[in-house]
Amino acid sequence: xxxxxxxxxxxxxxxxxxxxxxxxxxxxxxxxxxxxxxxxxxxxxxxxxxxxxxxxxxxxxxxxxxxxxxxxxxxxxxxxxxxxxxxxxxxxxxxxxxxxxxxxxxxxxxxxxxxxxxxxxxxxxxxxxxxxxxxxxxxxxxxxxxxxxxxxxxxxxxxxxxxxxxxxxxxxxxxxxxxxxxxxxxxxxxxxxxxxxxxxxxxxxxxxxxxxxxxxxxxxxxxxxxxxxxxxxxxxxxxxxxxxxxxxxxxxxxxxxxxxxxxxxxxxxxxxxxxxxxxxxxxxxxxxx
Amino acid sequence: xxxxxxxxxxxxxxxxxxxxxxxxxxxxxxxxxxxxxxxxxxxxxxxxxxxxxxxxxxxxxxxxxxxxxxxxxxxxxxxxxxxxxxxxxxxxxxxxxxxxxxxxxxxxxxxxxxxxxxxxxxxxxxxxxxxxxxxxxxxxxxxxxxxxxxxxxxxxxxxxxxxxxxxxxxxxxxxxxxxxxxxxxxxxxxxxxxxxxxxxxxxxxxxxxxxxxxxxxxxxxxxxxxxxxxxxxxxxxxxxxxxxxxxxxxxxxxxxxxxxxxxxxxxxxxxxxxxxxxxxxxxxxx
Numbered sequence: 001x002x003x004x005x006x007x008x009x010x011x012x013x014x015x016x017x018x019x020x021x022x023x024x025x026x027x028x029x030x031x032x033x034x035x036x037x038x039x040x041x042x043x044x045x046x047x048x049x050x051x052x053x054x055x056x057x058x059x060x061x062x063x064x065x066x067x068x069x070x071x072x073x074x075x076x077x078x079x080x081x082x083x084x085x086x087x088x089x090x091x092x093x094x095x096x097x098x099x100x101x102x103x104x105x106x107x108x109x110x111x112x113x114x115x116x117x118x119x120x121x122x123x124x125x126x127x128x129x130x131x132x133x134x135x136x137x138x139x140x141x142x143x144x145x146x147x148x149x150x151x152x153x154x155x156x157x158x159x160x161x162x163x164x165x166x167x168x169x170x171x172x173x174x175x176x177x178x179x180x181x182x183x184x185x186x187x188x189x190x191x192x193x194x195x196x197x198x199x200x201x202x203x204x205x206x207x208x209x210x211x212x213x214x215x216x217x218x219x220x221x222x223x224x225x226x227x228x229x230x231x232x233x234x235x236x237x238x239x240x241x242x243x244x245x246x247x248x249x250x251x252x253x254x255x256x257x258x259x260x261x262x263x264x265x266x267x268x269x270x271x272x273x274x275x276x277x278x279x280x281x282x283x284x285x286x287x288x289x
Numbered sequence: 290x291x292x293x294x295x296x297x298x299x300x301x302x303x304x305x306x307x308x309x310x311x312x313x314x315x316x317x318x319x320x321x322x323x324x325x326x327x328x329x330x331x332x333x334x335x336x337x338x339x340x341x342x343x344x345x346x347x348x349x350x351x352x353x354x355x356x357x358x359x360x361x362x363x364x365x366x367x368x369x370x371x372x373x374x375x376x377x378x379x380x381x382x383x384x385x386x387x388x389x390x391x392x393x394x395x396x397x398x399x400x401x402x403x404x405x406x407x408x409x410x411x412x413x414x415x416x417x418x419x420x421x422x423x424x425x426x427x428x429x430x431x432x433x434x435x436x437x438x439x440x441x442x443x444x445x446x447x448x449x450x451x452x453x454x455x456x457x458x459x460x461x462x463x464x465x466x467x468x469x470x471x472x473x474x475x476x477x478x479x480x481x482x483x484x485x486x487x488x489x490x491x492x493x494x495x496x497x498x499x500x501x502x503x504x505x506x507x508x509x510x511x512x513x514x515x516x517x518x519x520x521x522x523x524x525x526x527x528x529x530x531x532x533x534x535x536x537x538x539x540x541x542x543x544x545x546x547x548x549x550x551x552x553x554x555x556x557x558x559x560x561x562x563x564x565x566x567x568x569x570x571x572x573x574x575x
Contacts, residue, residue: 019382022382022482023382026377026380026382026383027383027384029377030377030383030389033374034388034389034392034393035392037392037393037395037396037450037454038392038395040396040404040407040408040411040450041395041396041399041407043407043410043411043418044403044407047410055410056413056415056416056417057416058416058421059421060418060421060422060425101303102303102304102307103304105300105301105303105304106300106301106304106305108300109296109297109298109299109300109301110301112297113293113294113296113297113300114293115293115294115297115298116294118297121301121305124308128308128312130503130507130560130561130564131557132507132510132511132553132556132557132560133511134510134511134533134536134553134556134557135315135316135319135553135554135556135557136311136312136315136316136319137540137553138315138319138322138536138540138546138549138550138553139314139315139316139318139319139322139546139550140311140315141540141541142318142322142546143310143311143314143315143318159307159311160307160311162307162311163304163307163308163311163312168304193296197300218398221400222398222399222400222401222402224400224401224402224514225513225514225537229541240400240401240402240403241402243402243403243406244402244405244514244518247402247405247406247409247518248409248518248521254410257406257410258406258407258410260403260406261402261403261404261406261407264400264402264403265398265399265400265403268398268399268400269395269398271398272391272394272395272397272398273391279398280458280462283397283455283458283459284458284459284462
């Protein structure tokens with residue numbers, strides 16, 4: 001505030017110089033680190049286009065070749081990968097739709113109604129947020145596979161993982177930020193509770209629904225342990241299970257496995273690039289208090 | 290009021306039904322199972338074969354030790370890295386910010402199997418990419434899969450690659466909720482950027498960082514796919530066998546559900562204990 005006018009240009013020049021140095025230092029750290037972080041993904045794409053002699057040649061090869069389709073064909077011949085890929089798409093779509101519906105209904109109930117046991121329900125949801133899934137996986141498996149005999153069914157792949165607390169908390173937050181008078185007005189006009197939910201509240205929650213759908217789809221798409229347990233026949237496997245079963249087999253070429261990894265990863269990378277905003281808000285939803 | 294109850298539970302019913310069938314029942318049943326000898330039909334009550342065995346099973350202690358090593362080494366490295374990344378990615382001086390964000394955040398969408406396959410391939414001991422690159426810059430090759438220490442380092446690097454960006458996203462959102470004028474005031478008072486980081490940013494980020502630590506602890510306690518797929522079921526020997534993998538092998542390879550349930554409860558108890566410890570430590574310093 002009290003700086004003399006004559007001193008000002010000098011000060012700003014030195015500040016500009018320190019800004020420049022800081023920018024150089026920043027990029028000297030960030031550019032190599034970013035390249036290092038991109039390397040595994042880049043190599044995955046490159047190796048998916050190579051025969052194994054290329055991958056394990058003595059030289060370092062960083063550029064793609066033209067063998068991608070051959071590798072995909074080898075992969076298909078080994079596991080029927082296409083079928084498992086379609087399975088993964090179907091499971092993830094149905095799972096996402098059902099889970100979004102269940103969690104938004106629950107979130108709605110927690111915002112709109114005062115009812116007996118509300119505190120308990122909320123406490124349970126918050127409590128399971130930090131409960132390791134491994135506590136339930138064994139009895140869940142015994143229930144589904146042994147007692148109900150449902151291995152290799154769509155039910156087993158889709159329904160048991162449906163419960164998630166994140167979705168409820170996310171939807172609850174979204175609904176609670178809407179003007180409640182709107183819902184009250186609809187109720188006064190005689191609109192049924194279910195229709196207030198589907199026709200008024202859900203359309204207003206579209207951004208949250210989009211973010212939640214992306215996160216749930218991604219979780220289902222990449223889910224490994226549960227489908228590994230309940231999908232034992234190749235025609236019911238999801239793509240990660242099929243691909244995982246090839247890792248470590250010497251008769252399967254690494255190029256084919258990398259092609260599978262690319263087919264699993266590329267769609268999600270596109271989702272990330274084009275729907276980044278929804279994706280980010282889905283990730284950070286958990287951190288919201 | 291009664292009508293409200295019915296409507297509310299109408300909306301909650303499908304969700305609670307799934308919860309009851311696939312969470313509440315398993316949790317209770319698992320507790321009961323953890324006292325049963327399940328290697329032979331019919332299952333009999335015999336806690337000596339589960340909880341009793343747990344305390345003296347060297348394989349369990351080995352898995353616990355490995356998990357704690359990963360916890361103590363990997364989680365702090367990753368959280369520190371994620372915090373620095375978030376701060377640097379948030380800098381107005383940074384160019385090509387979209388590309389930078391892509392580099393660090395893209396691993397978040399990569400599935401366990403896909404990235405495990407990549408890491409297993411590029412760290413191959415013979416003519417693998419990493420060893421070739423090490424040799425090219427004059428460094429010795431590393432026996433990533435036959436040396437216990439190197440294999441552990443490999444798991445730690447893989448998990449850090451996969452999850453640093455995820456934590457950075459969460460910390461970044463915390464950063465963006467810090468008002469700019471705090472920094473403007475500090476800059477006017479000629480507080481250096483480094484001091485601003487330690488005396489303004491870090492204290493304000495503490496709740497978010499704590500949240501990331503708790504998530505990471507829970508994740509590490511269940512670490513399974515990485516040692517299962519990258520180091521070939523916890524190899525060399527059982528040098529990278531984690532609690533998660535130990536549970537999987539006991540439960541679904543040996544089909545010893547009773548013993549595996551005891552392991553599952555131990556994992557849960559440890560996760561809760563360490564999380565509470567973290568929160569307590571975080572609060573003390575406030």
